[in-house]
Amino acid sequence: MPVEIVMNHATFRKAWRFDAFVEACAAAGMRRVSIWGNEVAEIGLDAARARLRDSGMRAFGYNRAGPLLAGDPARRAELMAAAKAEIETAAALGSDHILLFPGGLPGGSKGLAASRSQTADACAILNDHAGNCGIALALEPLHPMLAGDRTALCTLAEANRLCDRLGANAGIVIDSYHVWWDAELEAQTALAGSRGRILGFHVNDWLIPTRDMVTDRGMMGDGVIDLAGMWSMVLRAGYDGPVEVEIFSEHWWAQDPDEVLALALERCAAIFSDEAAR
Numbered sequence: 001m002p003v004e005i006v007m008n009h010a011t012f013r014k015a016w017r018f019d020a021f022v023e024a025c026a027a028a029g030m031r032r033v034s035i036w037g038n039e040v041a042e043i044g045l046d047a048a049r050a051r052l053r054d055s056g057m058r059a060f061g062y063n064r065a066g067p068l069l070a071g072d073p074a075r076r077a078e079l080m081a082a083a084k085a086e087i088e089t090a091a092a093l094g095s096d097h098i099l100l101f102p103g104g105l106p107g108g109s110k111g112l113a114a115s116r117s118q119t120a121d122a123c124a125i126l127n128d129h130a131g132n133c134g135i136a137l138a139l140e141p142l143h144p145m146l147a148g149d150r151t152a153l154c155t156l157a158e159a160n161r162l163c164d165r166l167g168a169n170a171g172i173v174i175d176s177y178h179v180w181w182d183a184e185l186e187a188q189t190a191l192a193g194s195r196g197r198i199l200g201f202h203v204n205d206w207l208i209p210t211r212d213m214v215t216d217r218g219m220m221g222d223g224v225i226d227l228a229g230m231w232s233m234v235l236r237a238g239y240d241g242p243v244e245v246e247i248f249s250e251h252w253w254a255q256d257p258d259e260v261l262a263l264a265l266e267r268c269a270a271i272f273s274d275e276a277a278r
């Protein structure tokens with residue numbers, strides 16, 4: 001069986017709106033897509049659901065629940081309500097999981113420890129809500145360079161500990177860009193796998209130099225990440241889901257999206273084999 005490939009809409013963010021993205025993925029023979037709430041909001045939930053159904057596609061990852069952190073309790077409550085609404089939309093679209101996005105330190109704050117505990121508290125509430133809606137909550141540790149402005153959750157070890165506290169329904173998305181450098185990568189991947197909580201595997205590459213932490217990710221094979229090695233690790237941990245291409249890149253956003261899609265599929269075929277676990 002060939003490895004299933006899923007495209008994340010972020011890879012084509014500037015070229016394709018929801019309809020064009022879903023149609024292109026369906027035409028390329030894919031069965032699932034990872035989608036974004038702002039794109040769904042643009043066309044409306046019913047239209048998004050109809051588009052997926054008509055093209056025979058299902059939603060895999062849904063981005064996202066968050067940001068969640070704020071210094072002011074009233075603002076925090078607003079953000080939590082918005083995150084719950086996103087969970088409901090993700091579930092209504094039949095998505096496999098929704099990505100949690102805690103967000104950065106509240107304006108001017110130096111309270112990293114407080115951000116961690118706020119994130120954990122929010123996760124407990126959102127995980128319950130997601131469970132009630134029938135959708136998994138995905139924690140995605142992000143590269144520590146993003147600890148100030150994106151999330152305080154930066155390692156697989158922290159994500160595993162948080163999942164232990166949250167219990168069933170919470171899992172982890174492993175993104176090569178964010179965790180490839182971690183000396184504990186293999187051990188923490190194995191631990192996540194042994195608890196049955198690896199929900200997704202995002203791929204892209206780490207370029208040298210990386211000119212922007214958020215929007216200069218590489219095409220698989222163009223950087224220094226041992227992606228075949230990571231894939232083998234994830235498979236050995238028991239993951240049986242797809243490889244998801246997620247490339248935030250001003251460079252690739254400026255190219256012809258059909259060509260980017262074809263190249264991404266070609267690179268995936270070369271790097272990610274179903275023999276990797278053997």
Ligand code: ZN
Nearest residue numbers: 140175202246
């Ligand atoms: Zn990701």
